[in-house]
Amino acid sequence: MIIDELEKKLRPPEMELPPYPPKVITLASGEKMVVREAKREETGVLLGTIHPLMGVPKDYYDIVAARMFSEILGWYRYRVANEFVIVGAIDGVIAGIVTSRCVDENIGMSLHTLTIKRGLRIGAQLFAAKMEHHLEYIGEKEVWIVAESPIGFKRWMIEYELESAEDRYPEIRHELGGVPTYVLTRELYDAVRDQKVTGTRPVDPQVLATADRLKVPEEYPQIPGFKREK
């Protein structure tokens, strides 16, 4: 693709991000979830996975899905700086997605966590993977976080004992709607890492291969009777 001058001006400057090494987590059900970075060419399957959830108000799926849809589209069309997307896939079927981006080499901006398959703490595992990438592989000093749902607030703010940045507003201000911002510092992360972050590396090539080609879910527990239009 030839990028003309105007398109060049529209694109954000990019940092070079290190890759997130894939890992596999054995879920309580015994299923193996491969956790890996999504590739730009997988945008279609990611958007196809998210789209049905934009009509589900329960547990704030609608707002999370709508915002994540735009984040991934923005990533694909080069309209978000330094974004990365991590997926969790069971036998190739997408079970959850997280989005995040780097503000600079010190600050991470956690965007969204969307769980499709529920009851197995998939969201918690993927959020932990996102924090792992920011703090261990990219090497940032802290990650700014907000929650849109009570579930998210419990999982992130409470379980990670995040610091409220209310008294540092507007110096610390998450870019998602100006809602109260919390910060995961390296110190807090180190304190909970062993209880929150797991996964086996390197991944057995055969297991990793199950996630080579991502597939859209055919069932959504959030949408009883869901049938995907062919």
Next chain:
Amino acid sequence: MMRKITIVGIGHTVFGNLSDFDLVDIMSFASANALDDADIRKERKIIEQVFVSNMGGGMINHQAGIASSLVSRIDLEPAMAELVENGPASGSSALKCAFMAIASGMVDVVMVTGGELMRTVTGWKGTDFVASLLHPEVEYNYGLTLPAFAGMFTRMYMERYGLTERELAMVAVKDHENGARNPYAHVRIPCTLEAIHDGENAHVVNNYIAEPLRLYGMCPVSDGAATLILCALDSPKMKYFKKKEPILISGIGAATDTHCIHNRKDPLELKAVRLSAERAYEMAGLKPMDISFAELHDAFVILELVISEEVGFFERGKAKEAVESGATRIDGNLPINTSGGLKSKGHPLGATGVSQVFELVKQLRGEAEEGRQVKDPKHGMAVNFGGFGNNVVTTICSKE
């Protein structure tokens, strides 16, 4: 001689997050389901008395007069109606009240509906509301909660009897295996021992909640409702109940123990469980060895083991051997928590005792789902545990 009392209709909602509905809605769903099961939707006015069991309607759902509301919602007026509250054993206590009402000769047909709507509040508020059953000054005020008590109780049992975390995880695996086949269960996900205990990711996948109890050592917080319809076997109204085989309530017993656990000589001894079971056995003329299967109140998996010892199924400290040998699985000698138990099916407090007996009836009728049906059961037992063992009800149901 006491009247023979049978269960002639059963109803149940799915357990899980039902917060789109109000408390009386979900009770109505289960009640209507039971009217259909008993085939008396048109003749429903033959129900003379309704007992409703619930613990938190006033506290967390801001609703009072629940029994009257339910009667009106399902068009059962002018039936008499009262609410029964006995903490997590409210359901079985309501059943006991129904049993006594019929046994006394005051009425012939009674509906018992239990329900709880707990997911409308945060987990903290839910835990706090359940903790309100503890002693207000010497327990609750010190921040004690039911999971905290269960953690300490488990630790003490482990130290005395050598129980391991792996054996506790085996109970959860067995319960989830059953729950995954129960269409009403909250967590219909089978789990594996490798994933929740043996594997290298297990410490995060199955994290500590109240050490040594982990996530898979505790019941989920659930909404749900269940209903039973009872009729005296000698009543002329039995003519209405021809569709399904009536199941006899052959024994029911209850007992209390000290409110504060620290006042018990041995905190691991659950006297109220033992006494309530003895009373139920006596009424039924049965012994532990006669029981074909049981639903035991495993809000925490340790309770399945301890209750099974207190009711005489196993010697003290030996229940873990039964779990290891597979004796308590569906195809074992004494299947326990065939519904998935509170662990997998869920524990909407006011509904739990009713739901346990619902499962007894399903099994005794031979209506349990494929892979979950006990082979040729004769007598089933349900133990519903109130407080931390301070008010317990045991029910035995039998094929007539």
